[in-house]
Amino acid sequence: MQLTVEPVLLNQSLSNSPASTSAWHDVVRVCRRICILRERGQGEEAERLRTTELADLIAARTAAGDEREVATRLEAIFAAEEERVANAAVVAELLLPLLTQELRAGFPLSLGRGSATAAVHSEGSHVGASAPPQAQAPTDIAGFIDQMIAQDDDVFRRAS
Amino acid sequence: MSTATLEKSPSANNLTPISVANPAPAAGRVTASKTKAMLVGFDLGTNKSCVLAGPPTGTDILVSKVVPTVVGYVKDGIVDGIIAGNAQTIFGEDALRNMLHVRLVAPVAEGVIIDHGAARDFLQHLRGLVDPAGTSEIRTVIGVPANAGPQAREDIRRCAYGIFDRVLLIPEPFLAALGFRDDSRVSQPNYLDPVVNSLFVDIGGGTSDLCLVQGCFPTSKDQISIPFAGDAIDELLHQELDRVYPNNGLSRLKIREIKEAHGYVGPSRKPLEVKVIMGGKAHTIEMGDTIARACNTLIDKIYPALTTLIERAPSDSVLTLLQNIVITGGGSQIKGIDAVLQKKLADDGYEAPKVKLAGQDYKRYVAIGALKAARAARENQWQVLLG
Numbered sequence: 256m257q258l259t260v261e262p263v264l265l266n267q268s269l270s271n272s273p274a275s276t277s278a279w280h281d282v283v284r285v286c287r288r289i290c291i292l293r294e295r296g297q298g299e300e301a302e303r304l305r306t307t308e309l310a311d312l313i314a315a316r317t318a319a320g321d322e323r324e325v326a327t328r329l330e331a332i333f334a335a336e337e338e339r340v341a342n343a344a345v346v347a348e349l350l351l352p353l354l355t356q357e358l359r360a361g362f363p364l365s366l367g368r369g370s371a372t373a374a375v376h377s378e379g380s381h382v383g384a385s386a387p388p389q390a391q392a393p394t395d396i397a398g399f400i401d402q403m404i405a406q407d408d409d410v411f412r413r414a415s
Numbered sequence: 416m417s418t419a420t421l422e423k424s425p426s427a428n429n430l431t432p433i434s435v436a437n438p439a440p441a442a443g444r445v446t447a448s449k450t451k452a453m454l455v456g457f458d459l460g461t462n463k464s465c466v467l468a469g470p471p472t473g474t475d476i477l478v479s480k481v482v483p484t485v486v487g488y489v490k491d492g493i494v495d496g497i498i499a500g501n502a503q504t505i506f507g508e509d510a511l512r513n514m515l516h517v518r519l520v521a522p523v524a525e526g527v528i529i530d531h532g533a534a535r536d537f538l539q540h541l542r543g544l545v546d547p548a549g550t551s552e553i554r555t556v557i558g559v560p561a562n563a564g565p566q567a568r569e570d571i572r573r574c575a576y577g578i579f580d581r582v583l584l585i586p587e588p589f590l591a592a593l594g595f596r597d598d599s600r601v602s603q604p605n606y607l608d609p610v611v612n613s614l615f616v617d618i619g620g621g622t623s624d625l626c627l628v629q630g631c632f633p634t635s636k637d638q639i640s641i642p643f644a645g646d647a648i649d650e651l652l653h654q655e656l657d658r659v660y661p662n663n664g665l666s667r668l669k670i671r672e673i674k675e676a677h678g679y680v681g682p683s684r685k686p687l688e689v690k691v692i693m694g695g696k697a698h699t700i701e702m703g704d705t706i707a708r709a710c711n712t713l714i715d716k717i718y719p720a721l722t723t724l725i726e727r728a729p730s731d732s733v734l735t736l737l738q739n740i741v742i743t744g745g746g747s748q749i750k751g752i753d754a755v756l757q758k759k760l761a762d763d764g765y766e767a768p769k770v771k772l773a774g775q776d777y778k779r780y781v782a783i784g785a786l787k788a789a790r791a792a793r794e795n796q797w798q799v800l801l802g
Contacts, residue, residue, distance in 0.1 A: 396593065396791035399610075402632035403585060404796065410565075 278316060279328075285309045286332050290340040453477075455545055455555035455579070456786030458587065458779075459571070460484055461523045461621030461646065462671075462745070464537075465782035468545040471790060478545050481778050482507035486533040486540075487517030506540045511668070525621035525642050526560035527567040534574040542578050554797060555579045556785035558587035561624040562640035572800055581797035583788065588615045588626030589633055590784030591743050595773055598787075612732055613739040614724055616717060616756075617781070618746020620645045623713070625720050627728055629736070636727060639720040643713065645745050648674055651709035660700070663693045673702070679750035680714050683707040710749055718759055725765065737765055743773035743780050 285308050292301035316325045458465040461484065468478040487510030489503050497516055498505060510517055522534035546553055557571060568584050575582050592609045600606040609615070610628055617624045623644045627637040649670045656663055656670070673689055687703035721740070728736050737760070742753055753770045760768035773780055 396788055397793050397796065399589070399632045400583070400585070400788065400792055400796045406632065406634060 278312065278319075279332075282309070282312050282316065282329065283332055283336065285312060286329075287336045287340065290333070290336045294340050294344050451551040453546055453551040453553050454786060454789040455541075455553055456590075456782040456784065456789055457541070457555050457557045458590075458781035458785065459523060459528075459557060460619055460781075461521075461526055461644075463620070463778060464541070465779050466541050466544065467779065467782045467786045469786060469790075476786070479779070480541075480544055482541070482544075483511055484521060484523050484537065485510050486520045486522060486536050487511075487513060488520065489513075489517050504536055506537060523621070525646075526619065526624075526640070527563065527621075528570040528574060531570065531574055534570075535578065538574055538578045552580045553578075554581040554583075554789060556583045556585055556590070556789040556792070558590045558781040558785055559584045560622050560640050561586050561588050561626055561638035562622075562635075572798075576800040579800075581799055583792055583797055585785065585788055586624075586626065586633065586638060587619075587781050588617050588624045588638060589628060590782075590788065591615050591617050591773070591780045592626070592628040592741075593784030593787050594776075594780035594782070595741060595743065595784075607735070607739045609739060609741060612735045613741055614721070614728075614736055616721065616740065616742045616744075616746075618644050618713070618717070618742065618744040618749075618752075620745060623717050623720075623744075623746065625717065625724055627724050627736075629728065629732060637724070639724060641716050641720055643716040645671070645674070648678070648709045648713060651712060652705060655705045655709065659705075660693065660698075663691075665691060665693065674706070674709075675745075675748065677702065677706055678710050678748070679706060680710045680755045681707070681751045713746065713749070714752070714755055714759070718756065721756065722760075722763070722765075725760075734766055737768045740768065740770045741773055742770065743777045745777070747772045747777050 285304060289301045289304050289309065292298070292304065313325060313329060452471050453468050454471050456465075456467040463481055464484045465481045466478065467476050467480075469476045485507060487505045489498055489505065493516050495501055498513060499509070505513060505517060510519060520530055520533040522528055522530045522537050528534045542553060543549075545551075555575070557575070559568060559571065563584075563586070571584060572582065592613055592615050595609050595615075597606070601608055607613070611630050613628050615624075615626045615628060617626070621642065621644055623641045625639045625641075626633050629637075649667060652674060653665070653667065653670050656665060669691070673691070677687060677689060683704050684707065685703035686701055687706065688699050689702045690697060690699050692698070725733060725736065740756070740760075742756070746752065753772050757768050757770040760770070776783070
């Protein structure tokens with residue numbers, strides 16, 4: 256998920272020159288990417304980022320200031336970003352099904368059901384998302400198809 | 416059937432997900448030039464496929480084809496003129512007729528796609544049969560085996576992408592029931608509507624699919640798919656013939672012909688003499704026991720599934736259900752299969768069972784049902800393949 260909030264810089268006692276502020280912004284961004292990768296279970300990629308890009312940025316910061324203060328600030332940044340990403344993940348989990356339904360209801364394209372070839376129902380709404388797989392007997396073929404789609408959605412929800 | 420002239424496109428075997436931002440050449444994409452809509456009911460079978468097509472409204476069927484599900488890629492070095500139009504890829508009967516000159520590929524096994532490139536070529540060929548000018552928007556309902564999992568469905572969608580404009584995948588046994596239904600008699604009080612209460616046994620090449628249809632769309636519990644059908648019988652026949660007549664040289668197609676001509680279930684029928692050519696010489700061999708053993712294995716496989724589904728039916732529906740057990744697919748042509756199943760049910764105490772054969776249109780019922788579904792589907796029920 257792409258976060259768009261501005262990074263919060265902690266411990267402003269360190270150099271507040273524009274160049275320094277920009278450099279700490281870079282640190283915050285890299286820390287955030289690391290936290291997102293960890294949240295997605297991409298630990299190896301997160302570690303690679305930590306030992307390369309972040310290490311380079313921290314080395315530059317350490318060269319320009321007190322090593323202990325840099326470490327403290329880095330720890331605070333990580334704590335803030337971890338919390339932010341965790342909160343975002345919860346929000347995403349809550350919003351995703353609602354957005355999926357909304358998109359189905361009012362937009363021709365819905366989400367791709369995790370499929371490599373995304374297959375989406377075309378337009379308007381169908382009874383699917385919240386309808387039980389075995390509702391009342393349909394009176395026409397389209398009603399059967401509605402039931403089939405509801406069953407498919409149910410299987411998809413359980414799998415995801 | 417006309418000879419196809421489609422060549423294998425470079426992307427035909429490309430299995431990587433197709434990008435939405437960079438769509439494949441737009442054979443099936445809706446464009447301003449597509450002024451006409453055509454609906455297709457499609458039964459993608461292991462051995463034979465059926466395609467029916469017609470306009471969105473009415474009941475007209477403009478295209479009706481049963482095509483062996485096979486693609487022939489012409490071998491290198493074939494002299495010009497051997498293959499009609501010097502085509503590089505041919506399909507169905509054409510491919511079988513020219514089997515010496517082509518590499519035959521069966522895109523489907525046990526009801527699921529096993530060769531994506533060949534399957535895409537085959538679907539492209541079928542689209543060409545339906546819409547030779549390539550100017551129509553084509554929407555198709557495709558039958559899938561009762562137990563087709565997400566991957567099998569995904570494979571079909573992947574192959575259909577860029578060929579058909581919109582698709583809908585529906586389990587085959589349900590489509591068979593829909594196709595078998597006589598719409599003109601639905602309102603008659605004595606008509607046993609197969610969509611309201613029936614048990615369909617669809618015996619194809621790769622799978623035997625059984626399905627309870629009781630007025631609601633069947634759930635997974637209402638369907639059983641068994642990976643034993645026509646091809647498995649052929650395999651048993653082949654094994655037995657190889658044992659008795661080593662190096663007989665009989666092809667699988669010949670074995671299938673023998674089964675289709677002489678297949679039966681029940682007690683052994685003798686004499687059952689079959690004339691075959693082995694090593695260029697005609698032989699007459701007794702096949703009564705061999706055919707009985709192979710075909711009766713089908714009964715052994717499907718009967719437990721049949722009784723399982725009967726027992727799953729609500730008790731107040733089961734008496735009517737027992738009157739409406741329908742066998743369709745190529746397996747319905749095995750002599751005596753209806754009588755043997757009915758007798759087994761009666762012998763096991765089921766109340767006055769009646770097993771019937773779908774009839775001469777057995778190859779087309781799934782596609783008929785698919786076309787009916789296509790005509791009835793609402794706009795929002797069609798799936799758009801995004802790649």
